[in-house]
Amino acid sequence: MAPTLEDVAKPQSMPSGPRNVLRSNDSASLWNCTLSPGWSREESDILRKALMKFGIGNWAKIIDSQSLPGKTNAQMNLQLQRMLGQQSTAEFAGLHIDPLVIGEKNSKIQGSNIKRKNNCIVNTGGKPTRDEIKRRIQQNKQLYEISEEEWNNIILPKPEDPQLVLESKNEDLRRLQQELESVRAQIASLRRKQQEKDCF
DNA sequence: TTGTTAGTGGAAATTTGAGG
DNA sequence: CCTCAAATTTCCACTAACAA
Numbered sequence: 322m323a324p325t326l327e328d329v330a331k332p333q334s335m336p337s338g339p340r341n342v343l344r345s346n347d348s349a350s351l352w353n354c355t356l357s358p359g360w361s362r363e364e365s366d367i368l369r370k371a372l373m374k375f376g377i378g379n380w381a382k383i384i385d386s387q388s389l390p391g392k393t394n395a396q397m398n399l400q401l402q403r404m405l406g407q408q409s410t411a412e413f414a415g416l417h418i419d420p421l422v423i424g425e426k427n428s429k430i431q432g433s434n435i436k437r438k439n440n441c442i443v444n445t446g447g448k449p450t451r452d453e454i455k456r457r458i459q460q461n462k463q464l465y466e467i468s469e470e471e472w473n474n475i476i477l478p479k480p481e482d483p484q485l486v487l488e489s490k491n492e493d494l495r496r497l498q499q500e501l502e503s504v505r506a507q508i509a510s511l512r513r514k515q516q517e518k519d520c521f
Numbered sequence: 522t523t524g525t526t527a528g529t530g531g532a533a534a535t536t537t538g539a540g541g
Numbered sequence: 542c543c544t545c546a547a548a549t550t551t552c553c554a555c556t557a558a559c560a561a
Contacts, residue, residue, distance in 0.1 A: 380525080398526070399553080409527065 364389060367478060368400055372420055373467060374475040377401070377413040388477040407442040412457040417472040418465040 367388050375382040380397055383389060389397070402408050404420035406427030413423070427442055 378526080396553095411527075414526095 364392070365400060365404070368392075368397055369404060369420060370475050371477055372401065373417055374472050374477065376415045376417050377420070378410060378415060386477055388479075411454050413461055413465075414454075414458060416458065416462055416466050417469075418461065418467065422465060 368383070371383045371386065371388055372379075375386070378398075378401075383397065384392075398410070401410060401420060404424050405413070406424040413420075
């Protein structure tokens with residue numbers, strides 16, 4: 322069974338010590354469990370499946386599939402880096418792999434020569450040659466690529482019906498308007514109480 | 522050319538922990 | 542408890558380099 326985002330939701334900022342206890346007022350991100358802004362868990366999972374189906378870095382195909390409307394390749398690339406746990410994606414180019422499998426491995430790598438940024442391993446030293454990249458892609462293909470049958474059978478969500486999207490957005494709008502009204506009523510009520518007090 | 526990707530810099534957000 | 546600011550982490554825009 323491949324790992325999911327839930328499986329890797331472990332405290333990272335404070336891996337040990339007395340503060341390694343969840344307090345009631347701790348923010349969720351304290352535990353590095355939150356997703357990046359603009360990415361819901363569902364979207365992240367769709368991207369993961371799309372990458373397995375179309376291959377790492379094949380952004381044009383993913384955009385074509387319309388399963389992630391509104392996402393640019395830059396946004397998808399960043400999210401891929403977060404899933405992989407490393408910044409450079411070259412050694413997986415075009416491979417049908419589960420990025421979370423790599424992410425799981427990368428999360429365990431330690432060492433003084435390992436530099437991280439945003440929890441992602443970044444390259445240090447000289448950049449690998451073209452041949453070295455090719456070699457690594459071949460190696461990663463052997464190690465991690467899922468079977469063609471498997472990735473052919475991955476089903477992505479259908480492009481959304483614009484009519485349904487519109488209805489859902491209108492529903493959101495109505496809900497937010499109600500919320501706004503309720504907050505305004507609360508403010509008005511508090512002001513009235515304050516005025517009553519001021520009279521005395 | 523045109524489209525993509527790797528990598529950088531710095532702003533913004535979050536966390537920690539000391540002191541009230 | 543709470544507040545605050547230093548320390549740390551995260552995010553995003555941007556660019557140079559690369560690939561097709």
